[in-house]
Each structure stands twice: as structure tokens, then as C-alpha cells.
Amino acid sequence: MVPRRVFLQTSLACGVASFAATVPGLRALAQPLPRRRSLHEMALDDPDLEAWRDFVEQMQASSREGQPVSWLGFAEVHGNLEQGFNLCPHGNWYFLPWHRSYIRMYEVTCRELIAKSDFALPFWDWTAHPDFPAAFGDPTYRGRPNPLYVEGRNTQTGAAIPKRNTGETVMERIYDLPTFEEFGSTRATGQTDVDAKWIKAHGVKGELEYNPHDNVHCIVAGPFMCSGASARDPIFQMHHCNIDRIWAEWNARGGEDSTDSLWRDMTFADNFIAPDGTTYSTVVRDLLVPEDLGYTYGLEKPRGRVVADPGRMLFLRSLVGSPSLMAEAQAIDATVEAGPITARPGDPASVSFRAAPLGAAKAADPQIANTLQAADIEPKRVYAVLRNMRPRLGSETGLHVFVNAPDVTAATPVDDNPNYVTSIGFFGARPIDDGPVHAGSAALVDLTPALRRLSEAGRLDGDDITVQLVPVGVRNETGAGDVGIAEVELAVL
Template sequence: MVTRRSVLKAVVAGSVITAYSGILPGVKAFAQTGPRKRRSVNNMKFDDPDLETYRDFVGLMRNKPQTELVSWTGFANQHGDANNFKYCPHGDWYFLPWHRGFVEMYEKAAAVLTNNPDFAMPYWDWTTLRQLPGAFTEKTYKGKPNPLYVPGRGDDASMIRNALTGPYALTDALVGPKVIESIYKETVFEAFGTSRNPRQNNLDPKWVPMGGGNQGILERTPHNNIHNNIGAYMPNSNSPRDPIFMMHHGNIDRIWAYWNALGRKNSNDPLWLNMPFTDNYISPDGKFYTKVVKDLQSTSVLGYTYDNLPSKPDNKKVNTLRSQNLTALFNPAQESTLFKIKQSNISAATLAAPLRLSLPLENQILQDVIKPVAENTEGRELVALISDIKISDNVQAIRVFINRETVNLDVPDTDPHYVTTLGFLKHGSDHGLPSAIVNLTEALKNIAKTNSLANDEITVQLLPVPKPGVATTAVSNVLPASIELAVI
């Protein structure tokens, strides 16, 4: 009798496995009765079949020669090695589809190599579980080393795995319900995920890992801060070497699928839809294959779904003017009449002091932004583009405030002047400096409830958060090349 365990032994010995549905190059499809359902790992029993399969797969891939393409390191290297990203895009509009294809690569390889065609990759919902799932923190499982547990989460003594407590806690400001609500409320794809590189004018795949766009709330707040707070591999370009990576990106992918199920539309720009991720992925039989963005938009077409997607759209009315203005903000070729002001040539401030920039606005425009919803019929909003930010290695994150007399690390996230916390992954020199779009509207309205906004200035304050153990006085200021305000 052939069991999954006996097949696993055969795989380790180098045998060839028949393949999985869905369909990868060089493999044959199993019959399927419907899309695989990806489920939350949060409350999974340790012996849940999907968790068992993933554990077996990680162990199998770790036991292979790590110089092989089909190995734990071989797969991860398509994302990046210890020094630089290879194909993985961060900071541009390919972030979501590329990672969807990457997680699918692991999911299908696990199904084939463990002979479990029903396998669906779990996801970690970090909004409801603020600690690593238990299956990833136990050193052993059934009396043997647990492949999902990574001592120190790295093979370098300097790579320390952080407990998600204290300065590394996944707070409401990073992953809480209000953050998720803001993500789902966005109706423009490039503001929901991340925007294009404004210089892009063709479909050369070199644009994919180049960056150069403005990171939206999904990438720069929950995604990046979770990577950084976990520590070890996760803040770095070789982050897929931590098995928790797939659980984290499974949740990012679920949020995108949820956003689409609410009725939100992806970009229809040919520069997005037709971009090929040429030979970025590896099939279970060791061959490279290509995915195109337009083929990565629908999870059902890819053969899977999630366990908690909304059953119908929320019919949120799309503000056409706002959408046009945002598109124009991201795409220089798009004409618009939106009001903008740009502060450039920013000089370095004193060490350990928050960067403080005052930008004048026309007062009537500001008053339009802070009107109650019933009166603000056009739904005017104020956003800031914070571009090409220089960040020293001893900075963990950047807290953004507006119009507060003083800011320091003791000011709580509940303060009305607090806007958001930006996180950025460590990038190589070839990736460019990160940029972000930040919506200031809610903070402005919070301030207006208790204070008069009689003048016409917006003061943007960027407060560097030092890594634990680093003295505040030792932290260099974060320094953007420019901050641009736009009323959309």
C-alpha cells in the first residue's frame, strides 16, 4: 500500500512524482472537484492535513542539496539571496501579483512533492492573532525536530528571532481593524497596493524588481512592519527562508482577494496587465516558468479560494474625480487639475530630531478637506507623497504626525495628530530608495474636532523609531528627497 509517507521517502531518494493540477509546465493534472480552500492557520490543530503537508514539504526541501533549484534555498533565491532581491518587486505595482505567483509556486510544489493534491497553503491572519502561530514556535513535533521552527530564525548568529512583544509587538497601529478598514476602503489599485514607477514606459521585465513607486498602506504598514518585527531572515531579501513567510504572504494575498470580492477593480493599464515575470518561478520538476500579471488576477482561475471572502460586493460608490486625480498623481502622462505643492531640496536636520516640514496650502482647500462627510460632497482628501527616503540601519520604523507642536516616542498612536507608521524592508543599492503615499485626511479631521485649523500650513513630522537597544540620540534622522502634498 502506497501512503503519503512512503511517497515522501521516495521523493527524498530522488524519485519522480506525478504532478498536480493547475497547471505547471512539465506536470500532469489531477482531477479537481472545485477550488482548493486556503484556511487560517490561527486555530489549526498541529495535525491538520494542510499543516502536516506544509511541514513535510519544508522538511523535504531542507533535506535536499541546497544547491539544487528544487530545494528550500533554491526556491527562496528566486526572491533574493542574503544581499539583494533577485526578481521580487517591492515598492512598485507588481508587488501583489508577483507574490501571488510566488506563494502559488510553493503551494503546488508542496502538493506534488508530498503527493497531496488537495493541499491548500494556510495563511496567518495577524489582525486576530498577534503572535506567531504555535506550529511555528515549537522546537519539536512528535518527538522530532520541527521543520517550521527556525532556531534564531537564521543560520547567522547575528540573525535573532524576535518575540512579537514590546517594541516588536503587532499593535493596532500596524495591523489593527482600523488599518484593515482603511485598506478595504481604498478603491484605486495603485493606492491600495503600491503605485507604478513613474518612469516606466515599456514591458521590459527589468522594471519588476526596480521599485520606484509609492508604497500604499497595505505594503508599507502591515506588510513591511511585520517582516521587520519578526526579525532574522524576514527583514531581508532572503526572507522566504523562514517558513512563516508563506503564512504572512498568504494573508497579504487574501486581503487582495477580499478587496476584489468587495467589488474593487485592479489596474487595467497594459503596462501592468501584460508584464511577464519571465522564468521567475520553478516547477516541481526543476524547470523555470513564466507568469503574466493578467493571469494572476483571479484566485479561482488559479484553482484556489479563501475561507472568509465576502459573498457579494459592498457596492461602495467610486468617486470618479478622486480616482482620476490619484491616477494622475501616479502617472505623469495623465492630465489633471488637482492641487499640488511640492517641498523639495530638504536638508538634513539634527541627529535624533524628527524631521519637521511646514508646507503652505490655500486655506479654503484645507477647509474643504475637513468638512463633515455630508457637506464634503466631492470627498476631497489630502495625501502626502514622501519620496526617496534615506533611512539608517539603526531605524526600525518611521512614525508620521501632522501639526503637532512636539513629537517624541512617548506620544501614543491614539493621539489625534498621529497618522501612521511606515516600515521599509532592507534593500540593496540597486533597488533605489523607498517612497510612500500617506493619507492625511483622517488625522486632519481628528485635529479639527478639538483645535482650530485657522492657518494654511500643514506641518509633516517624521519621527524615526530606533531599533531596540539603540539610543535615541544615536539615531540619524530619516531624510526624504521631497514631500509633495496633493488635494485629491
């Protein structure tokens, strides 16, 4: 059943918006939407920050009484320390809309509990400000314990997230991805309908998820942030608000959300908790425009962008595992695969694709890419698809990816290294010896920017592509363990 209060709020908001939109001059009379702002632009006593502090404190007090509308009750929706993830999808195309709906639940509840109807969640913009924000890192605020502080975090006030995870180069790569599934993680492998079982099924993570999202979680860590219980750390909502903003920014730059009904028509049934304690559902297609949900990032209207061609979409779908499409896809382009392999800290894995698919050399040629882009044609990309990756020690380990590098170790520098591709995190992965073994995560790694760099420098010869994978500790040396990878696929998309 639809809880009455939520239904009223929603229909009222929709009514105002559509009415104002159809009657000229009325839009100006409507209340301005609360704007989500960057934490680093806020004074410590900014009203939204004060509201978040009070909200966290009140919600934590309710936790002690076991209320659903409480800090623990809300966090349980995402997961907990014992069982890991609960309702939250990771590693597939529901990752972005589900988390948009999830953090909005906090925003709406904060407005009501603190009686501040214009409250908007702040975001931690680690792209512009990788340093950990003082509002969350300082143990005390005005001489009292700070409710936003969590003891034991790895990251204290001012400590910075590395450039390789959230820096400009990474973000440009991510904003440049042409389709929703490459940007926001792919459909679940083999998905055929909108049954709820697909919400948590495995797809392939795009870089937004496996690099900034996963790595920021695990670099901040402490008792919660690298686990299913991460929403217990009050920085979680600021981190996910930034992920959400990046999605809106990608849209504003012309990125188009998927038009596939398997994505748009999925319902997150009774996944969320209203301020009165009743549960409610959301549907993906209603979660695509921030302004419809009662907040804004103040971004410009989307500008046009080349829509990815149907052949590309078909191939992408076949790549993530819809076997019936494989035959058709092979007529479009080729993939080659290798595996299984194990990457060890002292012995990185190296996978060579001799005579890579024909299109690879063309995709790596910057001149061809420029010519195509000038004609509004999306150039092909060379992807390494890493499937079923399982870090033996769990989320403490990450993977550095290189291409055609002469020799790599965990100490090989990554910044300004032309052979460096990206860094993969394993947010929420448990040690293999710890309980039941789950399927590992998968990543869609775009090799094209690195290949074009090498090609430009005259350092790419022939059609041989070698992908190198080096396990590293996410926070310290001892965190690095072996990573098993069931399959490495090289695909031209």
C-alpha cells in the first residue's frame, strides 16, 4: 500500500510543477527548489550543516529504542556489519537510481525531523576538494562531541583522496563515456525481465563505481565505510550525494540515460522508509530528474550529444552476457578472452592479446578518433572486461591496471605514467575464507585513453595488447593479497 503521507507529498509536488509549467509566469511564484551545495563551500555553522548534525544526533538517539526511523534503522536498509549488503544494488545499472532514492530518504526525513523544509543534502566534492572535510573529521564541535565524527577512520581532517581515484584525468574519462551502461555500470548478466531478483544480480561496473565510488569508501573506511554498514558513517550520504551529482553532471553534459524498459520499469518495492515509519516504493523512471524529486544541483539544461548507435548497444548487451545476442554481435565486432588468472602482490598478472581484434588499432589511433569526433561519430573504444574478480583478503586490496608497460610492481608510479590505466576498488568484498563465497565483481576498463597516449608517443607497435594487473593495499602495504580473476576479455566496442 502507498503510505498516505508520501503519496500526498508526491502528488502535491507533481501538481505544482506541472501546473506552474503550463501557466506562463506562474513558475516564478513557486518556491525555489532546495539546492544541494558543496561541503567545502560551507562554513561550519552553515544552516544545512547544522541541520545535518542535529538530524544525525536525533536519529542516533532513536536507534537506541530500535525505531525504523532511526540512524540504525535507515542504515540497515543498505546493510550491516554481520551480513554485508542488504537491499542496495552494486555492480549493475540500478546502482545509481537506487542510491539516488536512498539518500533522498535521508534528505526528506531530515526536512521533517528538523522542521527545515528547505534543507538540502550537502555533497563532498572530492573531485575539486579531495581533502577530508573538517565538519566530519574534527572530533569535537563547539566544545561538544561532533556527531559527524567517527572514531577510527583512516582519513582525518585534511588527508586527501589520491589523484588516481578522483582527480581531473579520472573524471574527464568518466564524463566522456558515451552510454549510460558504460558510465553507470551495466545491466545484470542475462537479465530478461523486471523481476526484483535482478536488482542485486551482477553486471559489470563502470569506472565511476569501481574507481571513485569503491575507492573513496575504502580509503575513508574506519569501522563502517568499506562495508555493507557504510551508511552508519554520516559522510556516506555526502559521498553518495557527490556520486549523484556526477550523474546529473554527466546528463548536463549530454549523457543520455538508458531508454531500456528493463531499467526504467524496475520497481524498488518497499525498499525505503517514510518519516512516519511506513515503507514506500520507487520506480527507476521516476528517479531520473533531480528537480522532480525536490532538489536541484543548479545545473544547466542538457545539451545534445551523439546518441550511441544501436549496434553499439547490441554489442554492449552481448558483452555483459545475453548469449542469444552473441552471434549478431560477432558480426559487428570481435572479442578475445583469456583466463582464469591470479594477480599476486609479488607477481602481477600479465595477459597478452596477440593480434588484438582488428578494430583495436583503429580505436587506438588518435587521428582516426579526432576525425570521427569532428564528424559527430562516436569512435570505438578498446575495453578490458575483468570478470568475477575475487580479492583473497577482501576490500583491503585494490588493483592497479596498466597496459603494455615494460615491467610493473606495486611501487610503479601511476600519476603521469602513460601506461597506467586505472585503479579498481572492491568495496564491500569480504575475505574469501570468511563465510560463504559470493561471486566476485566485474569491471569494464576503458583502455582507449592510455592506448591513444601510447600511440601518439609512437610507443604502440603492432596489434599486441598486454593488460597488467597489480594488487595493491588500498590503505597500506599489508592490505594487498592475491586477486583471482576468472576471465579477462578484450573487446572493441
